Amino acid sequence: MDKLYTRTRGCLCFDLDGTILNSVQESLKRVIKVAESCSLPIESNIEEKIISGWKKSLGKQDFMFSIWPQEAPDKLQVFMKAWEEMDSSESYEIFPNTKEALEKLCKYFYLGILTNRHLPSVFFQIRKNSLMPLFDFIVTPNWTKTKKPDPKMMIPVFEKCKQAGISEQNIILIGDTLEGDWQLAKNCGLEFYAVLAGGIHTREEFLVAGIPENHIIGSVANLPDKLLISG
Incomplete structure (x- = not known):
């Protein structure tokens, strides 16, 4: 049985565009x-x-x-x-095998979305792709009045995780941009996985920025193999 963390021990916080949405x-x-x-x-x-x-x-x-x-x-x-x-009226597709990966991960992790998109379009895109039941929270600038990479974007995430008994050290960010996602992870001292699928940055750009090779993935579909241990 695949297992690394239980839902009360770890949180995966996903960017949306270029990470989950093939947009x-x-x-x-x-x-x-x-x-x-x-x-x-x-x-x-x-x-x-x-x-x-x-x-x-x-x-x-x-x-x-x-x-x-x-x-x-x-x-x-x-x-x-x-x-x-x-x-907010025309949906994007999600990357191949992403939904299946999220369905695996949500059994062991608390899952959230952290995006600079505004709320109406976020809800529309998530609902149209039948992903809403997989996520425990969604954080957008509508609530924080700021955007990534401002550390204040993480305040609602930290609060949600605290309520779920998850420490900040067990929060992992997953995203596709250096100046937004990676910089936010660095600002908050969080583990980070870089996603190549959206094509915003290359593997070489992520490596030069200091992201370890083993934390650069083709897509979210690769995350279960990275984070779940058979046993």
């Missing part, structure tokens, strides 16, 4: 589609600008200004509203 390439298309509908300029390097914003884990407002710094704020607000509405 990166589809999000690129959506951002450009919404920008065109809002008559925002589409430069030849817009995809590089979008990816750069995601690598930096920018909030949506900073993200918009990083791409269209000369555009009027009112116009960008129209874009943001349309983008959020699309993200």
